[in-house]
Amino acid sequence: MPAFSAYNFLRNCNYFLETPNQAARLSLDSAVSPTLSNGNLRKQRSEKRPIPEEQKDDKYFERRRRNNQAAKKSRDARKIREDQIALKATILEHENALLRAQVVTLREEASSLRQMLLQRKPFDHLPPTSHSP
Structure with a gap:
């Protein structure tokens, strides 16, 4: 696993993905009656009324x-x-590709080791080893 992981990067950059008043905004949004527009819930806007020129002060x-x-x-x-x-998304896609390649390599290694075990002759024919103190 590389020292620079997507998880650590994103954990450090999380403030870009969330706003400080997100919880307050969510509670306010749920209090407003939403309308369905393009599959998203949005609060309904009031009709736009132009401001007369005489009311446009500083x-x-x-x-x-x-x-x-x-x-x-x-x-x-x-x-x-x-x-x-x-x-x-780009970082996670790259990390995913690396992990998939690692899975392929490990599966090949496991298969190779299984084959080695299957081809190995039993230990019965080996001479006993002497254990010297």
Whole structure:
């Protein structure tokens, strides 16, 4: 087994795969009535209503700026998680291939040893060994 295993790598990089508020988010999501969309459960969005120009003050633009930053941060974090999952899959596929090759080698060795045992003559014809003190 190599010193650098997929398990150790992924255990160290686990923070990319989970978010700190995952448990809280799961409990909040279950409280919202979900709708079925493309096989995924999602909360239903309210109808989009445009904000009239006269109501777009500094507070509105600041909220929009913060929301845009949060959306970008969320997209970036999702991209990192997806990249980590892809890396995890690649590492596990490689490790799986190595393990399968090792299984083949060990099976061949076991078969060879079985054949050697079957071809071996019994010990009955061997002269007794002397045990000297």
